[in-house]
Every structure is written in C-alpha cells, then in structure tokens.
Amino acid sequence: MIAINVENLVKKYRNGVQALDGISLTVGSGEIFSLLGQNGAGKSTLINVLTTYLRPTFGKVTMFGKDVYEEATEIRSRIACVAQRTSIDSHLSLSENMMFQSKLYKIRKIEAKQRMETLIACFGLERYLKYPVSSYSGGVKRRLDIALNMMSNPKILFLDEPTVGMDIQSRMAMWQMMKKIRADFGTTIFLTTHYLEEADQLSDTICIMKDGKEAAQGTPHALRNYLRQDVVEISFDSKERAKDSFRRITNTFGLERTNLRSEKIIINSPKSGEDLVHVSRFLLEEQITFMGINILQPSLDDVFIRLTGKQMGVS
Numbered sequence: 001m002i003a004i005n006v007e008n009l010v011k012k013y014r015n016g017v018q019a020l021d022g023i024s025l026t027v028g029s030g031e032i033f034s035l036l037g038q039n040g041a042g043k044s045t046l047i048n049v050l051t052t053y054l055r056p057t058f059g060k061v062t063m064f065g066k067d068v069y070e071e072a073t074e075i076r077s078r079i080a081c082v083a084q085r086t087s088i089d090s091h092l093s094l095s096e097n098m099m100f101q102s103k104l105y106k107i108r109k110i111e112a113k114q115r116m117e118t119l120i121a122c123f124g125l126e127r128y129l130k131y132p133v134s135s136y137s138g139g140v141k142r143r144l145d146i147a148l149n150m151m152s153n154p155k156i157l158f159l160d161e162p163t164v165g166m167d168i169q170s171r172m173a174m175w176q177m178m179k180k181i182r183a184d185f186g187t188t189i190f191l192t193t194h195y196l197e198e199a200d201q202l203s204d205t206i207c208i209m210k211d212g213k214e215a216a217q218g219t220p221h222a223l224r225n226y227l228r229q230d231v232v233e234i235s236f237d238s239k240e241r242a243k244d245s246f247r248r249i250t251n252t253f254g255l256e257r258t259n260l261r262s263e264k265i266i267i268n269s270p271k272s273g274e275d276l277v278h279v280s281r282f283l284l285e286e287q288i289t290f291m292g293i294n295i296l297q298p299s300l301d302d303v304f305i306r307l308t309g310k311q312m313g314v315s
C-alpha cells in the first residue's frame, strides 16, 4: 500500500525562490523513507508542504489515497511531525508532557496512560520519566519528543533531521528508536537527513534530492548499483501515453529496472548501448509513439560526493 504519493510538486516562495521544482516520489506504507540532500535542496520545504504547514504552488499530494489539502483536517489527525526545534515543554516531565498531549488529541485518560506505558517500555525511557525534560541532553530530549509525538498513534511520522548535531552514541540510540517504531507500531517514517550513512543504515527507500527535485529514488542497494549504470530515457508527448507504454515496456524489459516519471520512462541499464537498440526496435515494432530516446549518465557520483563532503556536515 502507498502511504504518500507526491506528484510534480512545486513551491515558490514570495521572494521568488523556487524551493520545490516538480518533485515526485512514492513512500510505501510501513517503510522508513529517507530524503537525502545538501543544504538548501528543499527538504524542510517538502516536509512543511507534506505536513500541511505550507500550501504548494502546484502539484498533488495524497496520503493513503486522500488528497492532503482537500482533507487536511483528517490527514493532520493521522500524522505527526517532529521538527528541528523540539515541541516538548522543557519545564514539564515526560509523563506530564505525554498526558498533556493526549488531552490535545482528546484521548481518554485510561487509554492515554496505557499508551504512555507502552511507549515508555518500548523505547526504554523509564529513567527519563520523572524530572523536567530540561535536565536531559539534546539527544535524549529529541527522543523524548518523538515518544511524545507517538502518543497520538500517527500513521506517518515526519522527522526533520532527527540526528543533526548528535554524537554517534545518541545517533545510534535514535536509529534504534526509529527501527522500533517501524517494527512495533508499523508507523511509516519519513525523515530528512544530511548523512548518507544514516540513510543507508536505516532506510527501506532513499530519495536523493537536489535543487528541489528528486535526483534518484530506490533502495540503498539499488542506488549503489544505479551509480554504476547509465539510464535509457524515453520521452512521450503525454503522461497518459507514458503510463500506457510503461506497462508494455515492463512486460518486456522487467519492472525492477524500469521507472515511470511523468511523461518519461527511465530504464536503468548496465548495457545502455545495447538496451537503446533493443528498446528503439521494440517501440517501433509495437508502434508506440514516442518523442525521443536518449542515454543519460546520471551524475549521482557527484551528488553522493557532495552529500558526504564538508558542506553537508560530515557524519
């Protein structure tokens, strides 16, 4: 099942900056999805648009099949977002914060207590229960904030750079927590990160974002292979024609290496020269009308190097 579907999303701020430039992506239900990109790639903007804080200039977002902006209230009740600045009240203890949160979500007291106990036990937070949240380190505070946001039992949890600035131990504790959330609650996790290693360790799917759009999306394994491959790109005159041709092309060339992106079909190809000939012949024989066919050499190596380089905040 698809949890989030983003189609051709554009966000232009009033100052003229186009932070999102037609990004499309798909997040499967129950997976950990990492959005990886350097400073200014548009990650926070995308999270703000997905969580309905910002309205897009153009494009469509559905969550569990529902239009996010038409059914914003319903969607808001099914998601939670832990932004870079913690939302937890530092003067209160974790249990006070959790009970307060449950009131906001109108959860009955008895259920709230049960939920709190489950979360505390699941994440091993017993020792952080009593004292004001301000008495703990930044890394612990962030984990408490996530536990707090799990009180409403969200179907999708958005985390904006959950481990930024943390030492390796805190980061590993956070990774552990995210894996537990997925395993024990089946929550879909959508996170943004600067750290390639983090995305690699945690994610079922990674989307590498560059200049407001996706540069590549796939499993960590597929992305590593993708780096060594060319791409055969077939352009069509409409999305509909691309969609129709996609079915016929995947029957012949396999689903694993074929992607549909708007009015284009992308075939990842270890032997792009040969594939170009095969695909062209197939299109002509099947009388499929297309606008053009090219071999592209994606500069993902460059993207990865930049992602792990100094500008990115080295892990």
Ligand SMILES: Nc1ncnc2c1ncn2[C@@H]1O[C@H](COP(=O)(O)OP(=O)(O)OP(=O)(O)O)[C@@H](O)[C@H]1O
Pocket (backbone or CB within 6 Å): 013, 014, 015, 017, 018, 019, 037, 038, 039, 040, 041, 042, 043, 044, 045, 046
């Ligand atoms: N409220 C705003 N008004 C105008 N421009 C903005 C606003 N917020 C972000 N931008 C611009 O949009 C672009 C994308 O910013 P965004 O914060 O989404 O990127 P990011 O990938 O999250 O970066 P970082 O990793 O530094 O947080 C940048 O050029 C930024 O300056």
